Amino acid sequence: MNYPSNIKKTYKNSTIYANRGMDLEDDLNLSNEYYILNNQALIYKKPTPIGVADVSYNTHGKIINKAYFKEQSTLDYNGLYRGKYIEYEAKVTKNKTSFPLNNIHLHQINHIRKVLEHQGIVFLVIKINNLIYILKGEDFINYIDSNQRKSIKYEFIKNNGYLINYSYNPPLDYLKIIDKIYF
Amino acid sequence: MNYPSNIKKTYKNSTIYANRGMDLEDDLNLSNEYYILNNQALIYKKPTPIGVADVSYNTHGKIINKAYFKEQSTLDYNGLYRGKYIEYEAKVTKNKTSFPLNNIHLHQINHIRKVLEHQGIVFLVIKINNLIYILKGEDFINYIDSNQRKSIKYEFIKNNGYLINYSYNPPLDYLKIIDKIYF
Numbered sequence: 577m578n579y580p581s582n583i584k585k586t587y588k589n590s591t592i593y594a595n596r597g598m599d600l601e602d603d604l605n606l607s608n609e610y611y612i613l614n615n616q617a618l619i620y621k622k623p624t625p626i627g628v629a630d631v632s633y634n635t636h637g638k639i640i641n642k643a644y645f646k647e648q649s650t651l652d653y654n655g656l657y658r659g660k661y662i663e664y665e666a667k668v669t670k671n672k673t674s675f676p677l678n679n680i681h682l683h684q685i686n687h688i689r690k691v692l693e694h695q696g697i698v699f700l701v702i703k704i705n706n707l708i709y710i711l712k713g714e715d716f717i718n719y720i721d722s723n724q725r726k727s728i729k730y731e732f733i734k735n736n737g738y739l740i741n742y743s744y745n746p747p748l749d750y751l752k753i754i755d756k757i758y759f
Numbered sequence: 760m761n762y763p764s765n766i767k768k769t770y771k772n773s774t775i776y777a778n779r780g781m782d783l784e785d786d787l788n789l790s791n792e793y794y795i796l797n798n799q800a801l802i803y804k805k806p807t808p809i810g811v812a813d814v815s816y817n818t819h820g821k822i823i824n825k826a827y828f829k830e831q832s833t834l835d836y837n838g839l840y841r842g843k844y845i846e847y848e849a850k851v852t853k854n855k856t857s858f859p860l861n862n863i864h865l866h867q868i869n870h871i872r873k874v875l876e877h878q879g880i881v882f883l884v885i886k887i888n889n890l891i892y893i894l895k896g897e898d899f900i901n902y903i904d905s906n907q908r909k910s911i912k913y914e915f916i917k918n919n920g921y922l923i924n925y926s927y928n929p930p931l932d933y934l935k936i937i938d939k940i941y942f
Contacts, residue, residue: 612873615873615876617877618833618870618873618874618877618879620832620833622805622806623805623806623807623808623809624806625806626806626809626823626826636827637827637828638827638828639825639826639827640809640823640825640826640827640828641824641825642822642823642824643809643822643823643826644819644820644821644822644823645820645821645823649803650801650803654837654838655837655844656844656846656874656877656878656879657877658877658878659844659877659878659879660844661838661839661842661843661844663839687801690795690798690801691801691839693798694800694801694839694840694841694842695839695841695842696801696839696842
């Protein structure tokens with residue numbers, strides 16, 4: 577993974593708008609690879625769970641002939657940083673004024689509550705208006721518990737979230753922010 | 760998952776010997792479900808990563824038409840317990856005198872070293888001679904670094920590992936052992 581991520585990013589942002597969600601994922605994956613290579617943290621994206629309906633075998637091993645994607649019951653990324661458990665979910669919205677809460681499943685909201693209870697670090701990485709924010713699990717849960725809205729106002733994210741700036745390598749140095757918020 | 764796990768286990772142990780590896784996995788999965796339900800810990804088995812070669816869409820969503828299994832670069836289980844990061848791998852051997860090291864991939868061994876470095880709890884759950892042991896990551900790495908063997912002698916596991924006894928529910932109450940070893 578040695579291609580210059582900035583070039584790739586520019587290309588993507590300017591042309592493939594449908595892939596914006598993947599773009600954030602790619603940048604986080606590249607950043608996590610960078611952190612692992614530099615022995616800063618061990619954070620991985622969990623594979624998407626699948627239900628396998630049919631398999632067969634050939635000389636190369638097992639082949640899946642039919643399967644479907646299942647929902648993750650936890651958040652997408654988890655791992656270990658400075659002796660602490662860390663878990664997060666990355667979400668992109670094209671909305672400009674709010675982050676729709678149907679982006680996060682109910683079982684994931686419950687999972688966030690539990691991670692907090694068990695003293696883990698948990699947060700959302702939200703891309704909105706082309707800016708990337710970390711929203712702490714605590715602030716997210718407080719927002720949900722204190723009003724009936726079906727979305728989080730952009731104002732709330734701007735005022736309570738922490739902006740991650742793009743850099744060359746890692747593309748999203750979010751651990752810098754984590755250091756400030758949690759340590 | 761409300762079926763009585765003891766009945767299931769008795770059935771399996773007495774008849775389907777080929778499934779012994781799955782048996783240990785099932786017991787760990789049931790135990791982890793129990794821990795989650797009782798709010799004791801948040802430990803999940805990671806989905807097996809797959810490479811998707813062909814997808815299509817129908818009215819129910821995305822269907823995978825061809826895919827293959829990939830190797831996990833981390834260990835199979837990870838999560839959060841009493842504020843600590845925890846990760847482990849479950850392995851079964853039919854060997855009676857030793858645990859063959861080709862059961863654990865080189866990148867997994869390196870990953871175990873890194874988890875230790877980053878102050879996580881990491882161990883192996885080894886089923887050998889129908890007994891289930893926890894072998895601490897520290898002891899496992901010491902063994903590997905101090906001799907050239909291609910397997911771990913059963914004697915070493917017996918003397919350095921911690922036996923997990925079967926119980927009714929959870930079937931394998933391994934957190935009881937973790938409490939003693941790590942807290």
